[in-house]
Amino acid sequence: MRRLIRPYTTAERVVYGLIGFVVVVGLWEAAVQGGLMQRSLLSTPSRIWSVAVTDFGTGVIWRHIFVSFQEFALGFAASLVIGIPLGLAIGWFPRVDHLLSALLAGLNATPNVALIPIIVVIWGLGLESKVVVVFLSAFFAVMVTTYTGIRAIARRHLDITRSFGGSRWLAFRTVAIPSTVPFMISGTRIGAGRALVGVVSAEILAANAGLGFYISQTATFLDTARAMLGIIFFGIIGLVIGEVIRVLERRFDAWRPQIH
Amino acid sequence: MTAATYRVISARVRHQRDPLHRWYRRNEPTVLRVAGVVAFFVLWQVTSDVGMIDKFLFSSPRDILVAGAHEVTLPRFWNDVRVSGVELGAGTLISVVIAVPLGIAIGWYRRVSLAADPWLNFTNALPRAALVPLAVMWAGLGMEMKTLIVFLGGFFSVLLPTVDGVRTVERQFVDVARSFRGSDLLILRSIVLPGVVPFIVSGLRILVGRVLAGVIIAEFYAITEGLGVMIYRAANSADQADRMFFGILIFTLLGIVGYEAVGVLDRYFQRWRPALDTEEA
Amino acid sequence: MAELALTARGVQMEYRERHTTDRLLAIENVDLDVEEGSFVSLLGPSGCGKSTFLKIVNGLLLATAGEIKVRRAAANGPENAMVFQDAALFPWYSVIDNVAYGLICGGVPRGEARRRAGPYIELVGLKGFAEKYPYQLSGGMQQRANLARALAVDPPILLMDEPFAALDAQTRELMQAELLRIWNAARKTVLFVTHQIDEAVYLSDRVVVMAARPGRIIADVRIGLPRPRKLEVKRTPEFAAYEDRIWGLIQHPRPTSVAATTA
Numbered sequence: 001m002r003r004l005i006r007p008y009t010t011a012e013r014v015v016y017g018l019i020g021f022v023v024v025v026g027l028w029e030a031a032v033q034g035g036l037m038q039r040s041l042l043s044t045p046s047r048i049w050s051v052a053v054t055d056f057g058t059g060v061i062w063r064h065i066f067v068s069f070q071e072f073a074l075g076f077a078a079s080l081v082i083g084i085p086l087g088l089a090i091g092w093f094p095r096v097d098h099l100l101s102a103l104l105a106g107l108n109a110t111p112n113v114a115l116i117p118i119i120v121v122i123w124g125l126g127l128e129s130k131v132v133v134v135f136l137s138a139f140f141a142v143m144v145t146t147y148t149g150i151r152a153i154a155r156r157h158l159d160i161t162r163s164f165g166g167s168r169w170l171a172f173r174t175v176a177i178p179s180t181v182p183f184m185i186s187g188t189r190i191g192a193g194r195a196l197v198g199v200v201s202a203e204i205l206a207a208n209a210g211l212g213f214y215i216s217q218t219a220t221f222l223d224t225a226r227a228m229l230g231i232i233f234f235g236i237i238g239l240v241i242g243e244v245i246r247v248l249e250r251r252f253d254a255w256r257p258q259i260h
Numbered sequence: 261m262t263a264a265t266y267r268v269i270s271a272r273v274r275h276q277r278d279p280l281h282r283w284y285r286r287n288e289p290t291v292l293r294v295a296g297v298v299a300f301f302v303l304w305q306v307t308s309d310v311g312m313i314d315k316f317l318f319s320s321p322r323d324i325l326v327a328g329a330h331e332v333t334l335p336r337f338w339n340d341v342r343v344s345g346v347e348l349g350a351g352t353l354i355s356v357v358i359a360v361p362l363g364i365a366i367g368w369y370r371r372v373s374l375a376a377d378p379w380l381n382f383t384n385a386l387p388r389a390a391l392v393p394l395a396v397m398w399a400g401l402g403m404e405m406k407t408l409i410v411f412l413g414g415f416f417s418v419l420l421p422t423v424d425g426v427r428t429v430e431r432q433f434v435d436v437a438r439s440f441r442g443s444d445l446l447i448l449r450s451i452v453l454p455g456v457v458p459f460i461v462s463g464l465r466i467l468v469g470r471v472l473a474g475v476i477i478a479e480f481y482a483i484t485e486g487l488g489v490m491i492y493r494a495a496n497s498a499d500q501a502d503r504m505f506f507g508i509l510i511f512t513l514l515g516i517v518g519y520e521a522v523g524v525l526d527r528y529f530q531r532w533r534p535a536l537d538t539e540e541a
Numbered sequence: 542m543a544e545l546a547l548t549a550r551g552v553q554m555e556y557r558e559r560h561t562t563d564r565l566l567a568i569e570n571v572d573l574d575v576e577e578g579s580f581v582s583l584l585g586p587s588g589c590g591k592s593t594f595l596k597i598v599n600g601l602l603l604a605t606a607g608e609i610k611v612r613r614a615a616a617n618g619p620e621n622a623m624v625f626q627d628a629a630l631f632p633w634y635s636v637i638d639n640v641a642y643g644l645i646c647g648g649v650p651r652g653e654a655r656r657r658a659g660p661y662i663e664l665v666g667l668k669g670f671a672e673k674y675p676y677q678l679s680g681g682m683q684q685r686a687n688l689a690r691a692l693a694v695d696p697p698i699l700l701m702d703e704p705f706a707a708l709d710a711q712t713r714e715l716m717q718a719e720l721l722r723i724w725n726a727a728r729k730t731v732l733f734v735t736h737q738i739d740e741a742v743y744l745s746d747r748v749v750v751m752a753a754r755p756g757r758i759i760a761d762v763r764i765g766l767p768r769p770r771k772l773e774v775k776r777t778p779e780f781a782a783y784e785d786r787i788w789g790l791i792q793h794p795r796p797t798s799v800a801a802t803t804a
Contacts, residue, residue, distance in 0.1 A: 012374060013374055013377065016371055016374035016375045016377075017374060017375065017377050017378045019375050020374070020375025020376055020377065020378060020379065021378050021379070023375070024379060040397070041398065042394075094289075095288075095292060098288070098289045098290075098292035098293050098296070099292050099293070099295065099296040100296055101293070101296075102293050102296060102297050103296055103297060103300055105516075106512060106516070108515075109512050109513075109515030109516045109519060110508060110511065110512040110515060111469065111472045111473040111476050111511055111515065112473070113389075113473045113476045113477045113480070114476050114488070114491055114507070114508045114511055115508070116480065117480065117491065117492050117495030117496060117504070118317070118495045118501070118504060120495075121317070121495055121496065122317060154628050156625060156627070156628045156629070157628065157631060159601055159625070160625065160629065160631075160642070161646055162600075162601060163599050163600070163601055163622070163623045163625075164619070164622065164642065164643040164646035164647065164694065165619055165646050165647055166645070166646030166647075170645070170646060174631075174642070174645075175631065178631070178633035179633075181633075193385070196387050197387040197388075197389060197473075199387075200387040200389040200390045201387070201389040201473075201477055204389055204390070204392055204393065204477070204481065205477070205480050205481060212389075212390065215390055215393050216392075216393040216481075218393075219393030219394060219396065219397055220393070222397065224394075224397065227393055227394055227397075228394075230390065231386065231390045231391065231394070234386055234387060234390050235382050235383070235385055235386035235390075236382075238385030238386055238387065239381060239382060239385040242385055254632050254674075254676050255632050255633045257628070258628055265612075265613045266548075266610040266611065266612055266613060267610070267611055267612075267613050267620060268608060268609070268610050269597070269598065269600070269604075269608070269609040269610075269611065270604075270608055271552075271553070271603065271604040271605055271606045271607055271608065272603035272604065272605055
């Protein structure tokens, strides 16, 4: 067994990754077929694949995916529209920071899930309540990362603007915003993950449509294969969103402040 | 020669302010912080009293405290605390105890960690809440299921950072140990283990949020006993918003305490931090 | 008889701890005259206040006592511009946008600023790199752009805060020679901060030697080496003599400050 003294090559990652994937899937199928593991526990890859073909084909699952997507998109967009400017304001104006930070820290420590029942009471079982949950889930992460970005601005960069006689507003436009962009992108990635968690939590608990509802519904009827399908789909979505935003993150990595 | 004009750069003028002014300038951050929090609660109380916000939905600070004072006298409340406490405590403890050694083992063996990579990334991207219905299928509606959800939340929060930490071990340190013919066990003990600690601590920070969310969502889903159930029932009853907020407040306090505890651990291990950090918020 | 570009009298910089009565004198007392068109170095170890003094002239810091008179620029432009040590270029701007930035801060519209910045990019030897980004430039080239930005606002006085400190030894020497070439073309008054003796002696007409704790001027050495100076002059005995003399002054600093004026 090798140790970690060489960096990984891409070829190694791909090869071993594939091996790992295939091995686990194979063992899984074999374990159930051979009677080592109950079918009702996690179903089997083959069965999951067949229900996937069925449900995607008949379009049953598409409706749920679309509902979840709507909730995600609206709530997440709202969290960006409110979270980023708020993060910028709190980071840039120390007075605003002092005023609000203790409160926001308290809000952050509250698990969002706990607010779902009251949100449902107020907004019902439909789209609105889910959008609120998604917004709350993502908002804080987006705001805090943006705030961290403003705080991380290299003092030297601000000095440059001041040295040449530029106004504070100019410094904000030409230094603060570009310097914070990498952090805003990170915030988007983390926020998207939280938003996804919000979608799932809200739909599992109180919904009549959506992929989370699909999972809880099929699980209630002991249809493990379909429940697993929904779970796997969420996992894949989470991976894809994360990777796509990561690409964007790397593109702007050079804009991060190198020193303070 | 032209008669040049000059600009004068003067020194700073120090105004003699009165003591109150000076004190305020020095302590402004704290004053604003306190003012912000106080203003929030006062505003809440006032808008509730004058009827601007719905008392049934939003309650008010005073009502919440009254309800809370009443709750802590009831044995039912303490039973709920015990149930949720056991679920949280047992689930978290077991998850950390299993995840750390497992993470170190996976990270240590190169091929294993590369092979496990897609699965680790997948389970990390998957919202754990999606597993709740499955967990109910496996373990029923009792404390075992809820402990399982807590366990799953904590386990994956710590596993990935641990694997990452082992993989990120500073090559230079390993090279030094090798040049002195250090055994693998020695490398493990003296370089990897201290190096992975900051990663574990950052994983713990994520764990706090995840286990609290886990216990709540599990209790919401299978409404039997526990503080989460208290919140759920209160939310769905008329005129019990104060009890609901009291329950939420308990979890908020748990969250604050949890993050503080991790902060203490973080500062304690600060001196072991390697020069290059690759952690993520 | 030369005109004075800058006159400092009694400049003091005192730091006071918040809740105690401890005072830190970063600069005890500076009396300094700088002639028009001359190249003056401020040389000293860390903590002697040389960078602090530069920042006071630039306006980034306010002195706690004393007065500085600077010659007004033509057409109400800035009287001085600073060349910083590191992290001096914005990674999100191209070279020309970075060089134009000083002008933009002064209120010049972006298009006009870019137009005016162009010739300075050529002057510092970065022709053809206008649209490149800082990460594509070496350390030496980045400092050239840094210099171009300061020159572009056409200040009478150029302030340079250890601009070559982050460069490797060879690049540093090349940049010193380049700086003299550019200075000859632009003929500004330069106030140059460094802690390297050979750099100060090579570049300057005057080396103002400072000491720390408290920050003060301990000597004012005129460098009589003829101009233009090639890098080879560093190997001459005259050069070494200046270095020795200054080294001696630094090793045994006078406890009181000295006025580096022309009076």
